[in-house]
Structures are given as C-alpha cells and as structure tokens.
Amino acid sequence: MLVILLYSPAHSGENPNPCDLAAQHAAQNSDVPLELLMAISRVETGRQRDGTTEPWPWAINQGGEGHWFETADQAISFANDLLSQDIVNFDAGCFQINLHWHSKNFGSLEDMFDPQTNATYAATYLTELFQSEGGWPQAVAAYHSRSPEQAQTYLTKVEAALTELRATGAVPPASEDMMAAADIVPRVNRFPLLQAGARGTAGSLVPLTEGAMPLFAALP
Template sequence: MPDTALRRHCHGLHIWIKQILLCGLLALPQPCFASEARADPHHICDRAADQASRSSGVPLEVLLAITRTETGRRRNGQTQPWPWTVNMEGHGLWFQSRAEALAYATRHQAGGATRFDIGCFQINYHWHGAAFASLDAMFDPDTNARYAAAFLTRLQGELGSWDAAAGAYHSRRPEHATNYLARYHQQLAALDTPATIDTAPVADPRPADRPNRFPLLQSGAAASAHHGSLVPRLTGGARALFRHM
C-alpha cells in the first residue's frame, strides 16, 4: 500500500477508534435500566410476563390479565399495563419513568410508609418487601413478574385453580376476591386477539427448571400465607384510583 494511502487508512482508523471509545465513555454514566427508557413502557410488563410464564409454567394469559387489572390504563382503545406504577396506601399513581417512581417510593418509605405496591404486578412492600434486595429490585419488571408468578403458583397449588389463585392474589377475603375476579375476567376476555399484546422480541428465555430464588415463597417458609393479597386491602372493597404523574 503506498505511503499516502496508508496514512489515510491509519487516520481513518484512528478516527473510528476514537468514536467507538467516545460512545463507550458516554454510555458509562447511564443507569442499568437505560434500555427500559428507550423501550415503549406499555410493552415492558407484557414482556416480563412472557419471561415469567416461560420459566414458571403459569399461563401467560393469567399474568397478562393480572398486570392489566393491577396497573392497566387505556391507550389506543385498549387497556395496557404500566410498569412504573405505585399504589401508596390506597393512592395509586402512574409515573413517567422508573427513576421517578423509585424516588417517590423511597421518599415515602423513609417517612415510615410500608403499605404500598410496586411495579407491573403491584407487589406489596409490607408483606413481600423482605424477599427483594431493595426497592429498586422490586421495580425491576422481570424480578417483579417472577415473584408474582411464584406466588400465583403457590396459590394455585393450594386452591386448585388459576381463577382461585387470581382472586387470592388480591385478597383472601371472598368479597374482595370476587370483585377483583370480575375485573380480572374482563381483562382476560380482552386478550383473545394476538394484536392485543406485544411480547416480542423476548431475548434469552430462562430455563423451565429455574430455581425459586424467593425465600418467602419456598415450601415451609413462614411467608404471607395468611396475607394472600399483594395489594392493600381497601375497606369496603373499594378500588384505588390511579392518576398520572
């Protein structure tokens, strides 16, 4: 290669390497969940539900209906789940980002609040927070969904059906479970067309024999057996209303 061409080639390679390094440096400060911000949040819970269904054996439609019952809001004529949802002691809020939802929950936890629900499947901090490494971990959609699936599996084994498990997921009180199941069945019926959901692409599905990593849900553990609900029991069976933040 002539000297001039070689110099041009090396100069171009040098610029290319600098660009690669610059992109890497710019990416370093980004939070670990930066990819979630780029994704459409309306699909995050469905994809987490799909992963959890594959690893746990819980029917996908059960998880999809529950996440919509717990966090759903209307968009383009459909009810779609929202991952950055917090129900703080009966007051439900949709946040625009995970960081905002986490900051809100952290602030109230520091002030003494314990009865609040987090994420795609509205895991209750008071009853189930000890199973997670942190509040941030509770907001992780995949972790949130796997815990919900493990809890539903335990309830189904105890009660004998996925319908009964879905009712007890909300409350052990029959009147509250019945009201919840009515909303759950509405969401279940709305899932009868593939266009309703978007679970693809799903990368790196977890193996079906994935071990239960939640000590509170392991056989024989003193978990919340007497507290079947993952959400607060509202007096009179009332349902919390959500508003945007």
C-alpha cells in the first residue's frame, strides 16, 4: 500500500489513466465492481498529479517504502536490481501484486507491471476472496492482510476512496451497500490468462498459506 486518494476525473479523456483503463476492462470481464477496483488502485498506488491523486502502474513498494517511476522500463530495472540482491518480497503495478507470493501466476516481470495483466489478476483474486470470505468487505480486507487490525485499517481507506469516487461522479452509480453485501455471486472467471495452472494464495502483503512460490512459472 502506498497512499490514499482524493480523486478527480480531470485526467480522463485525452489521456486516460492506464490503471483506470485496465480496471474498466477487468470489471467488464468479472463481477468485481469497477468502483471497487478503482478505489483499491488508489489506496495501493495513488500519487498527486496536477492537484489530484491517481493510481500509477510503474510503482513498487519494498519494505514499506513506495517508489514511483515515470516509465515501465525504469520500474522493471529497479525490480531487477532488487532481484539481483535476492530481494523478492515487494509489490508491483497498479494493484501492488506481491512478487514473492504471486509471481508464479505471471509469465514475466514485465507481465506483472502490465496494467491490464495486473488488473486482471487483481480482479480474479478478489473474486476468489469474495467467494471464500462471503462479501466484498471481507474480500477487500483479505486482499491486504489477515491481521484484523491491518485489514480494518485498509478497509477503512478503501471505503474512503469509494466515497470520494462516488462524490465526484468518477464511476457509474453502484449500490451504496455494496461493501456490506454478501449475496452477489461473481460469474465464472473469463480471463484465459488466469484459467489454467496453480494460483497464489496470498493477499497483496500477507500469505494465506505456507510456502514460497517459484518466480515466474512460465520462465525456464
């Protein structure tokens, strides 16, 4: 997690935010609400630009310290530097997917930073958490941590982000009690990229099961 938001749709239009575009596609191909994905991305990677806070795809959190880069190449280079030091516990991309626990589900480091691939995985994982935990609030909390205190703090920030998104009209109207609903059953995953193979079982920060995952299963 990097920072929380005050959102404005000022950068929509000619230069739409890449994380928001990715969130829109992911929401269209799952039952994760668009506003929820947009709120999470702002809590995870929000940064101030021209007076507003927007998510950013070329972001890394390592050891609690956030790093933002202007290009994908810069972010990937920094990540490779960490890997060269045998540092694999860091979060990457729009939705801050943890490399140590989730890299097996990606073909490469570049894939982890790709906004669409990152958002697709986040939506699929949130869907799994919704199904196992019984509601969006529980899914959002588990996405971040299994520590009740940390999970509640994170959930509060996401709810604040949702409030701002709704207030600015930046997202289509959704049920005001979405974060309390537990009877929405997401559709079957329609992302071919994520339908096959083993999947990680950790939140963005804290693992749900024991054992490290190999880096990038598709690589030799």
